[in-house]
Amino acid sequence: DAGVIQSPRHEVTEMGQEVTLRCKPISGHNSLFWYRQTMMRGLELLIYFNNNVPIDDSGMPEDRFSAKMPNASFSTLKIQPSEPRDSAVYFCASSLGLATGELFFGEGSRLTVL
Amino acid sequence: AQTVTQSQPEMSVQEAETVTLSCTYDTSESDYYLFWYKQPPSRQMILVIRQEAYKQQNATENRFSVNFQKAAKSFSLKISDSQLGDAAMYFCAYRGFQGAQKLVFGQGTRLTINP
Numbered sequence: 001d002a003g004v005i006q007s008p009r010h011e012v013t014e015m016g017q018e019v020t021l022r023c024k025p026i027s028g029h030n031s032l033f034w035y036r037q038t039m040m041r042g043l044e045l046l047i048y049f050n051n052n053v054p055i056d057d058s059g060m061p062e063d064r065f066s067a068k069m070p071n072a073s074f075s076t077l078k079i080q081p082s083e084p085r086d087s088a089v090y091f092c093a094s095s096l097g098l099a100t101g102e103l104f105f106g107e108g109s110r111l112t113v114l
Numbered sequence: 115a116q117t118v119t120q121s122q123p124e125m126s127v128q129e130a131e132t133v134t135l136s137c138t139y140d141t142s143e144s145d146y147y148l149f150w151y152k153q154p155p156s157r158q159m160i161l162v163i164r165q166e167a168y169k170q171q172n173a174t175e176n177r178f179s180v181n182f183q184k185a186a187k188s189f190s191l192k193i194s195d196s197q198l199g200d201a202a203m204y205f206c207a208y209r210g211f212q213g214a215q216k217l218v219f220g221q222g223t224r225l226t227i228n229p
Binding site for chain 2: 031033042043045048056089091093101102103104105107108110
C-alpha cells in the first residue's frame with residue numbers, strides 16, 4: 001500500500017513568492033496533520049483536519065499560511081508571500097483516528113526561501 | 115496543554131551495547147498513547163514503538179523496549195544490541211484520547227553509534 005505522498009520533495013524559491021505544498025494521505029485515513037520541522041523549534045503542529053474539516057489551526061504562524069483539504073485524498077499547505085524564516089521541512093501525516101493512535105508520515109517537503 | 119520533554123539532546127553508545135533514552139511528559143488525561151519515532155538522515159519519520167497508557171505491560175519490539183511509569187509520567191526507550199543502523203534522531207511523542215488528539219513531540223535525542 002502507498003504511504004503518505006508529499007510533493008515537492010524539495011522547493012527553492014525567492015522571498016515573496018507563493019509556495020504550495022501538497023499531500024495525499026493514506027486511503028481510508030480520516031485525520032490529516034501538517035507539521036513543520038526546524039532546528040530551532042523542532043516539530044511543530046501547524047494544523048490538523050478530521051474528516052476534511054480543520055479542527056485545530058492554532059499552530060499556523062500567521063495569515064501568510066493557509067491549508068485546505070477539499071476531499072479525503074488531498075490537502076495543500078500554501079504560503080503567500082514566502083519569507084526566509086519559512087525555510088523548514090514540512091511534513092504531512094495521516095491517521096485512522098484513534099484506532100492505533102499512530103501517525104504515518106510522508107517523506108517531507110524541504111522548503112528553502114532565499 | 116500536554117508537553118513532552120527529552121532531557122538528553124545527544125547520546126552515544128558502542129555498537130552491540132545497550133542505551134536508554136529518557137522522556138517525561140505532562141498531562142491531566144488518563145487515557146493516551148505514547149510513541150517513540152526514529153528519524154534517520156533520510157528524514158523519514160518511522161514509528162519505533164507504541165504504548166497505550168491503559169496497558170500496564172511495557173511494550174517491546176524486537177531490540178526495542180520501553181519502561182512506562184504512568185504515575186511518574188516517564189517513558190524511556192531501551193535499545194539493546196545497538197546497531198549502526200540505529201543511529202538517528204529519536205523523538206518521544208504523546209497523543210491524547212480527548213480534546214485535540216494531536217501528536218505532541220519532544221525536542222529529540224540524537225543517537226550516535228560508535229563502531
